[in-house]
Amino acid sequence: MEAWLDFAKGPLFAFTFGIMIAGLFRLVFLQVYHLLVKKGRRLKDVPWMAMVRESLSWVIPVRHIEPGTKIFSIASFLMHIGVIVVPLFLLDHVVRWERFLGLDLPAVSKGTADILTLLTIACSLLLLAYRTFRARHRTVSGPVDYILLVLVLLPFVSGYLAMHPALNPLPWDVMMLTHILSAEVLFLMIPATKLAHVVLFFFDRISAVHWQLRPGAGDRVAEALYGEEVRI
Amino acid sequence: MRRTRALKDLLWVFALAGLVAGVFRLWFGLGATTNLSDAVPWGLWKIFNMVAGVAISTSGFMVGFLVYVLKLERFRPLMKPAILVAFLGYGCSCLALLFDIGLPFRFWHPFLMWNEHSFLFEVFWCVSLYFTITAIELGPTLFEKLRAERVVAFLHRIAFGVVVVGISLSSLHHSSLGSLFLVTPQRLHPLWYSSLLPLFFIISAAGAGLMFMVLIKIVYARLYDRESVFGPKSEEAIAIVPMGGGSNGNGKERPTGRDLPMLVSLASIATSILGAFGVIQVARLLVDGSWRVLAAGTWESWLFGLEMALLVGLPLFLVWNPQTRRSPTALGLAAISACSGLFLNRMDVGIFGYFRSAGEVYFPSLAEWALSAGVIAAAGLTFLVIVENFSVFDEEWKTRRADMGIFKAKFDSFSLVWNTALSSGLERATVIAVIMIPLAWSLMYPSYARIDALEVEPALGLDVTRTVLCINGNTTGVKTDFPHADHRERLGGDTSCRQCHHMSLPGDETTACFRCHRQMVQSTRIFDHGEHTLAVAESEQLGGIYPSNHSCGVCHPAGEAKSAESAKPCLECHREDARWEEPADQDSDLALAVSYMEAMHENCIPCHRDEAEKPDQKALDDCSTCHRSLKQREVPIETVTMRR
Numbered sequence: 001m002e003a004w005l006d007f008a009k010g011p012l013f014a015f016t017f018g019i020m021i022a023g024l025f026r027l028v029f030l031q032v033y034h035l036l037v038k039k040g041r042r043l044k045d046v047p048w049m050a051m052v053r054e055s056l057s058w059v060i061p062v063r064h065i066e067p068g069t070k071i072f073s074i075a076s077f078l079m080h081i082g083v084i085v086v087p088l089f090l091l092d093h094v095v096r097w098e099r100f101l102g103l104d105l106p107a108v109s110k111g112t113a114d115i116l117t118l119l120t121i122a123c124s125l126l127l128l129a130y131r132t133f134r135a136r137h138r139t140v141s142g143p144v145d146y147i148l149l150v151l152v153l154l155p156f157v158s159g160y161l162a163m164h165p166a167l168n169p170l171p172w173d174v175m176m177l178t179h180i181l182s183a184e185v186l187f188l189m190i191p192a193t194k195l196a197h198v199v200l201f202f203f204d205r206i207s208a209v210h211w212q213l214r215p216g217a218g219d220r221v222a223e224a225l226y227g228e229e230v231r232i
Numbered sequence: 233m234r235r236t237r238a239l240k241d242l243l244w245v246f247a248l249a250g251l252v253a254g255v256f257r258l259w260f261g262l263g264a265t266t267n268l269s270d271a272v273p274w275g276l277w278k279i280f281n282m283v284a285g286v287a288i289s290t291s292g293f294m295v296g297f298l299v300y301v302l303k304l305e306r307f308r309p310l311m312k313p314a315i316l317v318a319f320l321g322y323g324c325s326c327l328a329l330l331f332d333i334g335l336p337f338r339f340w341h342p343f344l345m346w347n348e349h350s351f352l353f354e355v356f357w358c359v360s361l362y363f364t365i366t367a368i369e370l371g372p373t374l375f376e377k378l379r380a381e382r383v384v385a386f387l388h389r390i391a392f393g394v395v396v397v398g399i400s401l402s403s404l405h406h407s408s409l410g411s412l413f414l415v416t417p418q419r420l421h422p423l424w425y426s427s428l429l430p431l432f433f434i435i436s437a438a439g440a441g442l443m444f445m446v447l448i449k450i451v452y453a454r455l456y457d458r459e460s461v462f463g464p465k466s467e468e469a470i471a472i473v474p475m476g477g478g479s480n481g482n483g484k485e486r487p488t489g490r491d492l493p494m495l496v497s498l499a500s501i502a503t504s505i506l507g508a509f510g511v512i513q514v515a516r517l518l519v520d521g522s523w524r525v526l527a528a529g530t531w532e533s534w535l536f537g538l539e540m541a542l543l544v545g546l547p548l549f550l551v552w553n554p555q556t557r558r559s560p561t562a563l564g565l566a567a568i569s570a571c572s573g574l575f576l577n578r579m580d581v582g583i584f585g586y587f588r589s590a591g592e593v594y595f596p597s598l599a600e601w602a603l604s605a606g607v608i609a610a611a612g613l614t615f616l617v618i619v620e621n622f623s624v625f626d627e628e629w630k631t632r633r634a635d636m637g638i639f640k641a642k643f644d645s646f647s648l649v650w651n652t653a654l655s656s657g658l659e660r661a662t663v664i665a666v667i668m669i670p671l672a673w674s675l676m677y678p679s680y681a682r683i684d685a686l687e688v689e690p691a692l693g694l695d696v697t698r699t700v701l702c703i704n705g706n707t708t709g710v711k712t713d714f715p716h717a718d719h720r721e722r723l724g725g726d727t728s729c730r731q732c733h734h735m736s737l738p739g740d741e742t743t744a745c746f747r748c749h750r751q752m753v754q755s756t757r758i759f760d761h762g763e764h765t766l767a768v769a770e771s772e773q774l775g776g777i778y779p780s781n782h783s784c785g786v787c788h789p790a791g792e793a794k795s796a797e798s799a800k801p802c803l804e805c806h807r808e809d810a811r812w813e814e815p816a817d818q819d820s821d822l823a824l825a826v827s828y829m830e831a832m833h834e835n836c837i838p839c840h841r842d843e844a845e846k847p848d849q850k851a852l853d854d855c856s857t858c859h860r861s862l863k864q865r866e867v868p869i870e871t872v873t874m875r876r
Contacts, residue, residue, distance in 0.1 A: 002762040011674045018670030026662040033658070095793040110791055165781035172781045173762060191666065 001173045008180040013100075016184040023191025024199045031203045055202055072130050072137070075123040082120030083152065086113055086159075087183075117160050124153045148195060154182035236455050240616060240657070243609040244664045250606010252672035253599040257331050264678040265599040271590040274332070276600045279582030281328030281607060283409055284575045285321055286359065287433070290441025291448075292318025292366055293402040296395040298501070306494055312373055312624045313452070314445055316615065319366040324611040326363060331603060351412045358405030365398040373622050406434040413581055421585035422525050423536045426516050429581075435509040436543060440574035442502035443547060446495050447567035450560055452625055453489070461489040461560050488558060496551075499563055503551045506570060510544035532588070535580055543573025599676045688828045690746045705828045706752045710859040732835055735822070736809050745832070748825040759802075759823035796823065 065073045087093060091107040098104060108116075128149050131141045158179035161168045168175055189195055257265045268275050295314035298304045330336050342356045371387045410433030413420055426432070453461035517523040526533045547566040549556075556562035587594055596604070618624060688705040694713065704711035723731055729742050736743040750756040768786050769779035776782050788794040802822040803810060825831070836858065844853035856862045 002760065011677075014677070015670050015674035018673055019666060022666040022669055026666050030659065030662065091793040092795075095795045165776065165778075165784070168778070168781050171778045172765065172784075
């Protein structure tokens with residue numbers, strides 16, 4: 001088991017993490033390429049300020065909460081706090097970042113991390129429940145939405161249990177291996193699925209703002225989707 | 233179209249793996265990334281990519297010779313492709329060589345620092361000059377697209393002179409590459425060693441280079457312009473019937489493409505040259521008596537036979553047999569056979585027949601394979617790009633480009649987004665990069681390779697009472713007969729054991745050295761985390777379903793990161809097992825045991841050195857005191873720095 005753990009922490013981590021970084025880099029590169037080269041726009045034309053304002057307004061999305069989706073939106077927002085903070089700033093992860101990449105990140109306290117993890121798990125379960133039991137959410141959900149939610153849940157649950165032996169129903173090393181492997185599957189999924197909003201979040205704002213401000217925006221949408229030849 | 237795309241994808245896979253291998257070679261050095269050693273100082277890169285790669289690219293000057301000197305105008309259409317092949321072939325040979333030489337940034341030294349006694353000096357000059365020549369010859373093709381008419385006109389005016397210079401340079405260095413092996417008659421196997429090696433090298437390269445041109449033309453036809461070689465599409469089924477099968481007994485002519493007669497005549501010239509090579513080779517075997525070695529049935533003689541069959545036998549048969557002569561498939565097969573025969577020949581001369589005497593088996597490392605294939609794949613990609621965008625084979629590329637089709641975005645049911653991910657070249661190439669670069673990175677990263685992790689053999693008792701131990705950790709190196717009982721007596725009886733046995737495994741006394749110092753030249757991590765969780769839970773009598781789950785707090789302090797650095801010092805629990813003379817350093821890391829070699833030397837040498845100070849013990853600090861097979865040193869030991 002030790003050998004498996006070592007393998008999962010060493011070469012496999014490097015491989016999957018590398019795929020994630022390279023994949024996200026590719027997406028950013030293609031976005032910029034399509035925007036600037038293929039569509040021939042200049043950096044000056046990109047409404048940077050509007051984009052930043054728009055992005056920031058989504059960071060604390062009070063403005064965007066619609067009447068029927070209050071709980072869903074709030075749960076989704078709270079979940080994202082834990083999803084961003086815990087993987088990066090948990091003390092045990094900070095040690096690994098330092099060893100692997102030489103990054104010296106600040107760490108959150110163990111209690112804070114526990115609370116955030118539990119919050120994330122609770123919110124994810126709530127989102128899963130919404131998608132499963134509410135007809136309104138079910139109609140817009142495909143299989144991948146459920147799979148991704150469960151995949152996001154797995155490392156949090158297994159990590160929490162591995163760190164709390166009193167609750168842990170399995171041996172520590174089994175739980176730890178589950179934690180590492182599920183996180184690595186997630187690494188592979190991030191650039192390939194809608195989880196790519198890790199970086200594309202900002203670019204969605206560019207294109208959204210851009211299309212709204214330019215004349216003939218509808219044609220550009222069609223062009224982006226179907227290529228140059230198609231006219232609406 | 234689909235076939236071209238699949239080929240490009242495959243080439244990208246290899247090229248990107250080669251890119252990572254190249255970065256590692258430059259960053260970590262030859263020793264860490266290749267399986268080369270002092271006994272086998274060259275391998276895949278030099279022989280496969282350089283010696284064989286240059287030999288296969290002779291098409292440039294051979295077709296030039298046919299067209300410009302012999303005035304065989306029917307080969308004129310092959311002139312541009314032949315120059316492109318020569319340029320890329322020499323380019324990727326030089327690139328591979330750049331990675332192969334010890335200090336790549338000094339590649340320019342032979343330009344300034346001449347060693348006119350070396351064959352390689354001549355090879356270096358000819359290869360670099362000829363590479364420049366091919367670049368000049370390629371110029372018109374590239375400048376035509378840029379509409380630089382005056383440059384093109386100038387290049388056309390000097391074309392004949394350039395071609396002639398190219399031919400002379402080529403014939404010079406191909407034979408010199410053969411001469412390179414002339415200077416080592418004691419290493420090269422007699423089947424390949426001959427004073428005619430320079431001649432063999434240039435003849436085989438000339439023949440196989442032309443066959444390579446045939447292959448390139450056929451591959452090009454398959455990818456872009458099927459009709460030119462394979463004939464009209466409706467008759468496709470008949471045209472690709474392989475040798476023998478489709479004899480035209482009922483008088484029906486097999487439909488052929490317009491370029492096929494030219495290819496057949498080129499292949500005839502090529503196989504004639506290869507036939508001449510075969511005849512001289514056989515005559516040489518008979519004259520110098522090497523046929524006896526061939527008849528011996530050794531591994532080398534089979535290799536030699538295979539090489540001659542591929543290089544000479546099969547191509548001659550396929551091209552001159554009337555039934556297969558006019559089939560493009562058979563022609564392609566003959567070309568593949570001749571090219572692989574040429575590669576095998578160079579590998580035989582450079583590696584298989586050469587390093588038998590070195591006493592070491594060489595198998596290239598993953599990084600070597602990757603870079604070797606990657607350089608060729610990169611050349612292949614460049615070839616496809618140039619062929620698609622410039623007029624190399626014909627002028628129809630513009631119309632072909634237009635109907636390559638527009639790819640449309642596709643709704644991906646898995647990720648639920650509209651994506652253009654796999655539509656065009658850039659998107660596909662970047663997807664391949666995203667997968668290949670991390671994969672190649674994690675597979676080839678040197679620290680995971682552990683090349684020299686030699687397991688240590690335990691010291692052997694040479695008699696029942698173990699008065700003398702044979703210490704021979706790596707079983708091949710310099711062994712030592714260690715007078716164990718004698719040392720115990722000399723150092724003070726039973727209480728002296730701990731002077732050497734400084735640590736023991738729990739519950740043990742005088743644990744043998746090899747149980748912790750497990751590797752010959754590398755440190756060993758002897759700390760077993762899994763065992764510790766179980767053992768600690770047992771000794772602390774912890775409860776729960778899995779007691780080991782609760783053992784973390786025993787070593788790792790609460791509230792701190794659970795890492796080796798923050799854990800409790802080993803000696804806090806293992807003081808019983810350590811038999812230190814004095815209280816040891818609390819921070820000393822027991823998790824890492826130094827290499828066996830270092831442990832042995834550090835254990836013995838300080839004491840021996842102190843003893844050697846005494847008047848009647850002069851030789852005690854000499855290597856030969858313990859390593860009996862070594863000679864006694866002439867120089868005093870103080871001047872020699874110990875390996876640490």
